[in-house]
Amino acid sequence: MTDSHESVESALKLVYGFRSTQVTYVVAKLGLADQLADGPLTAIELASRVNVKPENLGRVLRLAAFFGVVAEVPGERFELTSLGRMLGTDAAGSIKATAIMLGEEHYGAWGSLLHSVKTSEPAFEHVYGAPFFDYMAAHPDVQATFDAAMSAGMDVMLESLGDAYDFSGSRLVVDVGGGNGSVAAMILKRHPQLEAVIYDQAQVLAAAESYLTAAGVRSQCRLVPGNFFESVPEGGDAYVLSNIVHDWDDERALRILRNCRAAMAPDAVVLLLEAVLPEHGSPSVAAMADVNMMVLLTGRERTEKQYAALLEAAGLRLSKVTPIWARESLIEARPL
Ligand SMILES: C[S@@+](CC[C@H](N)C(=O)[O-])C[C@H]1O[C@@H](n2cnc3c(N)ncnc32)[C@H](O)[C@@H]1O
Structure with a gap:
């Protein structure tokens, strides 16, 4: 050729x-x-x-x-x-739920990417008539596929998270927007002394109930329904936000981070798991997730500098960024 x-x-x-x-x-x-x-x-x-x-x-x-x-x-x-x-239901690292999620609502929303570019509005809302998380709340089958897809193929990433941060000095982990609890489950399996609060919308916690039970860590967890724009449970010494901040624009991301800051003790830590965008000039797979946030929600992926500024506005100091997997980094922040 x-x-x-x-x-x-x-x-x-x-x-x-x-x-x-x-x-x-x-x-x-x-x-x-x-x-x-x-x-x-x-x-x-x-x-x-x-x-x-x-x-x-x-x-x-x-x-x-x-x-x-x-x-x-x-x-x-x-x-x-x-x-x-890998498209089998029970395959190790199955991507079946991801393939279904991408072929249905994601596909429909990405079909209106041009709408987002022209209007700065999420294409998802334009196509499906409701914000992404509200739509899922009204469609339990879509929610279930999303919850399963969020943890699909994440075993390697979760193991790397366990290597990147030492939870042995922690007592209570609060998994903010914890979804089906897969991130908390990995931490609890490594640290049987730990307890975790899985904090998410009420309709999501059913998935957490079954996931945590199957993972054998249910007895170490409290499932707390709530809205992270209003408040976040107090008393944790590690606040984990896995793929949460990137879902939201700066104003709403700040509300979540400020609520974490208000709930945490002065020696507690905030741990963000996110795809960190490189500064301009280096092509990056994180750009894929960034445009996905634009299409589905009002969110965005951010550079390290943007995370530092956002955290500072919430009264937190970015202390460390550790790349833990192909796409994700662990961002540590402590009260200013
Ligand atoms: C992208 S998912 C991440 C799930 C999980 N942390 C993970 O990494 O697998 C975002 C999560 O935020 C939750 N969420 C959205 N809006 C919320 C709200 N207002 N209050 C609490 N949780 C919310 C969703 O239900 C969903 O589980």
Whole structure:
């Protein structure tokens, strides 16, 4: 292939990106990886198991084979590849919930990215008629997929968090906007002496109840419903905010941080887990999360300087930033 062919191929791969999102979505939504777990099947066999039309399913599976999700084997059968296995419900590091979440509301909202650019409004609200978290509160199935997707594939990141901060001197961790409790569960498993408060909206705490029970740490946790714009539970010596501050514009992010500052003792710590944007001039995967915050919410990813300024306005001093994973960093802050 000549250079110009290669650049056309790369350019086309870029603009056709949405097709791989929708093909992996269909595989995930129909549970095809689970059906193929015991061995290859034809499109007709698969279609009858998941109650769809075999002709079109077969054609989509051939595209899934092009993307490396399945492979075609003799007898017009399809078998799972190692990539496809990650779309299985019980696969280690399963990305099934992520593929469903991205193929549904995220896909719909990103389809109106141009709206966000023209108006500075979240595309999500324009398309779905309600703010992101309010919409999920009214759609429990969407909420459940989101909660599962938030912890999907995060084991490696969570282990790195456990290495990056020593919780052995802490007694009570408050996981602010703790979601299904996966971050708290990792910390509690490493430190059985610790207790944790999982603080989130009431409708999210059901997911935390089952996740923490399955993780064997439920007895070390209190599940507290509430609104972090109003207050945050007192008494913690570590306030963990994992992917919280980036959801909000500066004004609302400040309200959350000020509430943490008001609740914490002078020797307590605030631990933010976020994708830190590099200063201008270095391409970064954090830009992906930044635009996602623009599309879904009023939030943004921030540079270290922007975090330092935001924390200072909340009465906190940024004391350390530790990169802990491909995308995330741990930002430590203490009362000024
Ligand atoms: C991006 S998720 C992060 C979840 C979890 N910390 C994690 O990293 O997996 C944001 C969380 O903030 C919670 N949240 C949103 N608005 C909230 C509010 N006003 N008060 C408390 N929690 C809220 C959501 O329910 C959700 O669980």
